[in-house]
Amino acid sequence: xxxxxxxxxxxxxxxxxxxxxxxxxxxxxxxxxxxxxxxxxxxxxxxxxxxxxxxxxxxxxxxxxxxxxxxxxxxxxxxxxxxxxxxxxxxxxxxxxxxxxxxxxxxxxxxxxxxxxxxxxxxxxxxxxxxxxxxxxxxxxxxxxxxxxxxxxxxxxxxxxxxxxxxxxxxxxxxxxxxxxxxxxxxxxxxxxxxxxxxxxxxxxxxxxxxxxxxxxxxxxxxxxxxxxxxxxxxxxxxxxxxxxxxxxxxxxxxxxxxxxxxxxxxxxxxxxxxxxxxxxxxxxxxxxxxxxxxxxxxxxxxxxxxxxxxxxxxxxxxxxxxxxxxxxxxxxxxxxxx
Ligand SMILES: [Zn+2]
Numbered sequence: 264x265x266x267x268x269x270x271x272x273x274x275x276x277x278x279x280x281x282x283x284x285x286x287x288x289x290x291x292x293x294x295x296x297x298x299x300x301x302x303x304x305x306x307x308x309x310x311x312x313x314x315x316x317x318x319x320x321x322x323x324x325x326x327x328x329x330x331x332x333x334x335x336x337x338x339x340x341x342x343x344x345x346x347x348x349x350x351x352x353x354x355x356x357x358x359x360x361x362x363x364x365x366x367x368x369x370x371x372x373x374x375x376x377x378x379x380x381x382x383x384x385x386x387x388x389x390x391x392x393x394x395x396x397x398x399x400x401x402x403x404x405x406x407x408x409x410x411x412x413x414x415x416x417x418x419x420x421x422x423x424x425x426x427x428x429x430x431x432x433x434x435x436x437x438x439x440x441x442x443x444x445x446x447x448x449x450x451x452x453x454x455x456x457x458x459x460x461x462x463x464x465x466x467x468x469x470x471x472x473x474x475x476x477x478x479x480x481x482x483x484x485x486x487x488x489x490x491x492x493x494x495x496x497x498x499x500x501x502x503x504x505x506x507x508x509x510x511x512x513x514x515x516x517x518x519x520x521x522x523x524x525x526x527x528x529x530x531x532x533x534x535x536x537x538x539x540x541x542x543x544x545x546x547x548x549x550x551x552x553x554x555x556x557x558x559x560x561x562x563x564x565x566x567x568x569x570x571x572x573x574x575x576x577x578x579x580x581x582x583x584x585x586x587x588x589x590x591x592x593x594x595x596x597x598x599x600x601x602x
Pocket of ligand 1: 561
């Protein structure tokens with residue numbers, strides 16, 4: 264039997280290098296949506312009663328052993344309710360939230376992580392582009408390996424989840440310096456940077472990446488632990504509001520290149536490795552720009568955990584000086600959550 268692969272409309276959009284619209288709209292409009300460029304204002308806002316991506320947007324299949332059970336919906340709500348107590352809703356909430364252009368930068372899967380179920384950067388970009396594009400005022404773009412000059416210029420927030428081949432495979436120092444200037448210029452105009460998991464991969468150029476984001480991964484030097492699950496949150500970090508604990512089996516790094524204290528970073532989460540706390544999530548202000556880093560992000564199931572999403576979404580919104588829970592309505596859509 265011959266099976267014919269057919270691209271979904273949003274995959275067509277990516278192939279054409281065009282901006283993604285909310286998938287509910289894309290699927291309704293079919294191929295004609297490839298021409299759509301203005302959509303964010305018309306996108307429905309997801310809430311408990313109106314979840315435009317459910318169905319067909321479900322959690323990604325769990326492929327590898329060791330997945331945690333789905334998160335209880337009440338546990339997610341308790342954190343958000345606590346957060347609202349600390350950050351009350353402004354009296355005039357009728358004002359539209361400012362439009363934000365978010366660029367999701369992934370890469371192909373790397374040879375060292377070729378099996379499905381982890382380090383699936385293309386799957387993350389696909390799913391989170393669909394997810395984010397259904398929030399009010401969020402415009403999602405996608406790129407491979409490294410943003411183009413035009414993408415750097417028009418984005419408010421750039422989120423990397425890849426094996427960072429543009430940096431780690433580069434041999435020429437002058438080209439690394441050019442990549443560093445991209446980050447510097449973006450931060451200097453107030454851009455928000457988010458680096459997830461192996462996007463910290465910088466090979467022999469780890470010092471240059473650490474200068475921007477705090478710490479970077481150098482193969483042969485850094486250490487890792489699959490199955491790390493206890494992420495110790497810094498209670499008074501603003502992004503930890505509402506949390507009492509955060510556990511999920513994923514992967515920790517340590518022995519990374521760089522110095523967070525010297526970089527003026529604030530640690531959000533740590534794990535105990537070799538009897539000492541090691542930073543796993545942190546924030547850093549760089550002039551008018553801001554950077555957020557999360558080492559957790561190895562397994563595909565982690566990206567469907569509502570509480571992990573909440574921390575990453577908070578890091579994203581903090582980096583662009585937005586209310587930290589602006590994306591909170593998206594945490595349970597297509598997530599591993601149950602009543
Ligand atoms: Zn990993």
